[in-house]
Each structure stands twice: as structure tokens, then as C-alpha cells.
Amino acid sequence: MFLINYIKEVAAAIGSLLKGMRRTGYYFTHHKEIITQQYPDNRDHLNLPERFKGEVVMPHNEANEHRCTGCTACELACPNGTIKVITKFDITPEGKKKKAIDKLVYHLELCTLCNLCIEACPSDAIKMAQTFEHSVFDRSQLTKILNNPDSKIMDGVE
Amino acid sequence: MQETIGHSATGDLVINVGPQHPATHGVLHLVIHLQGETITKVEPHLGYIHRSIEKMCESLTYRQFIYVTSRMDYLSAHINNLACALCVEKGLGVEIPERAQVIRVLMSELTRIASHELWWGAMAMDLGAFTPFFHAFRERESINDIMEETCGARLTMNYMVPGGVMMDLHPNFQKRVKDFLQLYKSKIDEYDEMVTGNIIFQNRMKGVGYLSKEDAISFGCSGPTARASGVSCDVRKWYPYEIYSKLDFEEVIETGGDSLARYMVRIREMKESIRIVEQLIDAIPEGPFQAKTKAVLKLPKGEFYQQVETARGELGVYIVSEGGTTPYRIKFRSPGFSNLSALETMVKGSKIGDLVAAMGTLDLVIPDIDR
Numbered sequence: 001m002f003l004i005n006y007i008k009e010v011a012a013a014i015g016s017l018l019k020g021m022r023r024t025g026y027y028f029t030h031h032k033e034i035i036t037q038q039y040p041d042n043r044d045h046l047n048l049p050e051r052f053k054g055e056v057v058m059p060h061n062e063a064n065e066h067r068c069t070g071c072t073a074c075e076l077a078c079p080n081g082t083i084k085v086i087t088k089f090d091i092t093p094e095g096k097k098k099k100a101i102d103k104l105v106y107h108l109e110l111c112t113l114c115n116l117c118i119e120a121c122p123s124d125a126i127k128m129a130q131t132f133e134h135s136v137f138d139r140s141q142l143t144k145i146l147n148n149p150d151s152k153i154m155d156g157v158e
Numbered sequence: 159m160q161e162t163i164g165h166s167a168t169g170d171l172v173i174n175v176g177p178q179h180p181a182t183h184g185v186l187h188l189v190i191h192l193q194g195e196t197i198t199k200v201e202p203h204l205g206y207i208h209r210s211i212e213k214m215c216e217s218l219t220y221r222q223f224i225y226v227t228s229r230m231d232y233l234s235a236h237i238n239n240l241a242c243a244l245c246v247e248k249g250l251g252v253e254i255p256e257r258a259q260v261i262r263v264l265m266s267e268l269t270r271i272a273s274h275e276l277w278w279g280a281m282a283m284d285l286g287a288f289t290p291f292f293h294a295f296r297e298r299e300s301i302n303d304i305m306e307e308t309c310g311a312r313l314t315m316n317y318m319v320p321g322g323v324m325m326d327l328h329p330n331f332q333k334r335v336k337d338f339l340q341l342y343k344s345k346i347d348e349y350d351e352m353v354t355g356n357i358i359f360q361n362r363m364k365g366v367g368y369l370s371k372e373d374a375i376s377f378g379c380s381g382p383t384a385r386a387s388g389v390s391c392d393v394r395k396w397y398p399y400e401i402y403s404k405l406d407f408e409e410v411i412e413t414g415g416d417s418l419a420r421y422m423v424r425i426r427e428m429k430e431s432i433r434i435v436e437q438l439i440d441a442i443p444e445g446p447f448q449a450k451t452k453a454v455l456k457l458p459k460g461e462f463y464q465q466v467e468t469a470r471g472e473l474g475v476y477i478v479s480e481g482g483t484t485p486y487r488i489k490f491r492s493p494g495f496s497n498l499s500a501l502e503t504m505v506k507g508s509k510i511g512d513l514v515a516a517m518g519t520l521d522l523v524i525p526d527i528d529r
Contacts, residue, residue, distance in 0.1 A: 009357075012357045013357045013358050015357075016355060016356045016357045016358065017356070017358070019351060019352075019355070019356075020287075020289075020351065020352045020353075020356060022351075023289075023293075023348055023351060023352050024289055035296060035299070048306075049306055049307040049310070049328070051306075051307065051308070051309070051310040051325065051328065052306060052310050052311075053310040053311050077221070077222070078222075079218050079222035079223075079225060079226070112225060112314070113310075113311065113314075114225040114314075114316045115310060115316060115324060116221065116222065116225070116316075119319075119324060128310065
């Protein structure tokens with residue numbers, strides 16, 4: 001009796017294994033159902049959504065102008081001290097002093113991509129870029145200066 | 159100091175599982191005492207991934223501290239953030255727009271499905287079946303894509319802010335979710351075919367890792383672990399937050415108390431979450447997605463507590479405020495810690511091979527336990 005039960009159990013186990021294997025066989029013969037993407041090969045047509053948080057960048061227009069007023073709202077909003085705003089005083093044509101950014105230092109190695117700085121920015125000067133391949137050989141390369149050299153603030157942005 | 163390897167005073171064989179072990183799903187260290195092949199004692203050692211999140215939160219403002227909680231239970235990051243946002247809102251006394259509430263519930267339920275999805279794959283892998291893992295990840299991937307499109311990230315979204323959500327829904331959101339529901343319904347039967355109905359699987363799960371109702375309550379278990387032992391503890395039903403009180407869904411309860419019951423609770427819970435998403439996806443009200451809040455949030459002096467139901471159980475957020483911009487003290491009551499403490503009772507007296515099966519059904523996320 002024990003032996004019969006034992007054989008029955010083994011047979012049932014093999015039966016249910018085959019049932020599961022039928023699924024595997026189905027996908028083996030139906031190549032259209034496979035959704036795997038071959039990552040490094042598909043770089044050219046890899047489309048990331050426009051909201052994807054890759055890194056913080058500062059867009060500049062053709063005249064090398066940005067929208068950053070140097071208000072340090074992003075620096076205050078950042079939980080990790082990722083952003084450091086270094087300001088300077090420009091002399092306007094009228095001879096007045098005007099606060100402007102000298103450097104906006106961005107530490108990608110500290111950034112958790114939480115989007116709080118972009119939410120905090122009152123003049124939409126920074127945004128998230130869709131890049132994600134950030135690996136470099138030296139950590140110092142991850143410290144970036146977001147504004148271009150000799151860039152100016154756009155007219156009309158206060 | 160007890161022995162961590164070799165033989166104990168009673169002659170038991172002492173072995174270590176972890177901290178680096180494929181079955182522990184993270185850096186959990188279990189010291190197991192064995193009498194032959196029978197487990198006499200299991201002792202979890204914690205602290206390998208302690209990042210002092212609670213202490214970190216004390217130096218962050220009420221807007222900033224939310225993102226850290228995504229790193230606790232990373233599989234239900236949305237729900238963790240929601241708990242913190244709700245607690246801060248409770249202190250501020252802000253009214254949340256209905257659209258934001260619906261979006262929050264939708265995201266929470268999608269997260270729950272994704273989390274159970276991953277658990278299902280990992281559970282089957284603990285028992286030696288590798289294929290289900292890929293099948294689970296295929297469906298989870300479509301949820302991740304939805305998250306990526308709307309929130310901008312796949313795992314640590316940081317989408318909930320005090321007052322609502324950070325961004326409005328992506329225009330494609332409804333279509334993508336409907337596509338996902340369709341895909342999911344066509345694939346859910348595969349799960350039963352491959353794993354649930356499998357006789358080898360059932361024999362390894364039935365009667366293993368039994369946790370009685372009394373023990374579940376006394377260990378403070380919550381979520382699917384407690385509900386499998388017949389404890390009714392769904393926070394969404396008992397202390398409804400957001401719009402859960404208006405929704406039509408069942409609290410999934412099994413009375414078996416064994417590994418199979420915990421498995422079935424999670425499988426059924428996924429279907430309940432699908433029901434909630436289906437109810438809401440066509441009824442997202444128009445309106446603002448964020449209430450107007452001040453730039454610098456200050457909570458009044460006092461204590462605030464908010465609990466939510468994550469994929470693993472009850473998460474409580476306790477904030478003590480001194481009236482400043484940063485919390486004076488934050489305490490998280492995480493579900494994983496209490497659920498892990500029931501492990502010894504579950505596996506004592508059973509064979510070492512059943513340990514992994516029983517532990518898999520607890521759905522442990524180690525960063526949630528250690529914080």
C-alpha cells in the first residue's frame with residue numbers, strides 16, 4: 001500500500017512538473033512573447049520617458065544664457081548638500097551691483113535624484129536630464145559645474 | 159556571548175546563514191541551532207544594513223525627510239512616502255484635493271501589486287524554481303514602466319509630498335494602466351498553473367511554518383503574515399486613510415496559519431488590488447494635484463501618528479514636533495521587524511530545509527527591518 005502511494009505521489013509530481021514545463025515550452029516556441037531588450041546594443045533607440053530623473057542640468061540657450069538668479073532655493077531644498085551656489089556681484093551698465101551666480105556646483109556622487117531642487121526652483125533654471133550612464137574612473141569627475149563658462153542670466157528673469 | 163559556530167553547550171550544531179546568503183534576501187544573519195536536521199533555535203542578528211534613518215530624519219525638514227523613507231521598504235516606497243506625507247499633513251491640518259487622494263491610492267495599489275509580484279518570484283526561487291522569477295519580473299516591469307513615466311524613477315520614486323503629489327499624472331497613465339491590467343489578467347492564470355497547483359510546491363508549503371493566531375498577535379505581526387493566521391488587521395479597513403473607506407474591496411483572511419496560507423493571502427491580495435485599481439482608473443477626478451502649502455513647513459508642537467498598510471504590513475510613523483522646521487524625533491514602526499520575530503516560533507522543530515520556505519513567505523525586506 002505504501003509503495004503504491006509512493007508511486008502515485010511521484011507520478012503526480014511529474015505530472016504537475018510537466019504542466020509547468022508546458023508554459024516554458026510555450027514561451028520557447030513563441031518568440032513574439034519575449035520582451036527582453038539587449039541593453040548595450042539598443043542604446044541608439046532607447047527611449048527614456050521625459051520625466052526620467054537622470055541628473056540635474058541647467059539648460060542654456062544659443063546666446064549662452066541661463067535662467068538661474070542665484071537665489072539658493074535649490075541649495076536649501078536639497079537634503080544632501082548636493083548643490084552649492086557660489087554667487088558674485090556683476091556690475092550692470094547703469095553702474096549698479098547685481099547678484100549673479102559664479103558657479104553652480106553639483107555633486108552627482110551625493111545626489112539621490114529626489115527632484116526636490118527642481119520643485120523648489122522659482123525660475124525653472126534647472127531640470128532633470130535623461131542620462132543614466134554615469135560611471136567614471138575618478139570620483140572627482142562627478143562634481144560638475146552646471147553653468148557654462150562666461151554664461152549670463154537671461155533677460156527678464158528675476 | 160554565545161557561540162556562533164561549532165557546538166553549543168547542549169551539543170547542538172550551530173551554523174550561520176548569512177549575512178551574505180541568497181536565501182536571506184539581503185544582509186540578514188541567522189544563527190541556527192540544529193539537533194541533527196531539526197531546528198531547535200533560530201536567532202536573527204540584525205544591524206548589517208543599519209543606516210540610522212530615524213536619526214537622519216531629525217536633521218531634515220518636513221519636505222526633505224520623505225525621500226529617505228523610500229530606502230526603508232524599497233519595494234513599497236510609495237506607501238512609505240505616503241505614510242510620512244499623511245503624518246505631516248495631519249500635523250499641518252491640510253485638506254488634500256480629491257485628485258491627489260485618488261492618485262495616491264492608485265500608486266499605492268500598483269506598488270502593492272509590484273511588491274507581491276517580486277515576492278512571488280523570489281518565493282518560488284527560494285524553493286528552487288527559477289522560471290517563475292522571470293515571469294514575475296515581466297509583469298512587474300510594466301508597473302515599473304508606468305512609475306517611470308509618471309514619477310521619473312522606478313524604485314525610489316519620491317512622488318508623495320506633503321499636500322498631494324509632486325507632479326500630475328502623465329497623459330498616458332490611464333492607457334498604460336489599462337494595458338497592464340489586461341496583460342496581468344491574461345497572465346495571472348500562469349501563476350497558478352506553474353506554482354500554486356504544483357504538487358511538489360504544495361507539499362513543501364502545507365503545514366510548514368505554522369503560526370497560530372495567538373502567536374501572531376503576541377509577536378505584533380501585521381499584514382499578510384498575520385492575516386494568514388486569521389487575524390483581521392488590515393489598516394485600510396480598520397483605520398481608513400485617503401479614500402479607502404469609499405472603495406469596495408475585501409480584507410483577505412486565511413485561517414491556515416501555515417506557509418501555504420501566507421502564500422494564498424498574497425496571491426488573493428494582488429487580485430483585490432487589481433479590483434481597487436479598476437474601480438479608480440476611470441474615475442480620477444479633475445482638479446489640483448497638490449494642496450497649497452507654505453514653502454517652509456512648520457508642525458505645531460505635539461505628537462503625530464499615522465499608520466498605513468504597506469505590502470508587508472502596518473507601517474507607523476510617529477513624529478514628535480517641538481514647533482520647528484525639523485522633527486524632534488521620528489520613529490518608524492516597520493512591519494518587517496515584528497514579522498521576523500515570529501520566525502523562531504514558526505520553524506522550531508521543523509527541518510532545516512523548511513526554514514527557507516517559511517522565511518520566504520514572511521516576505522522580508524531587510525532594510526525595512528534595520529532602517
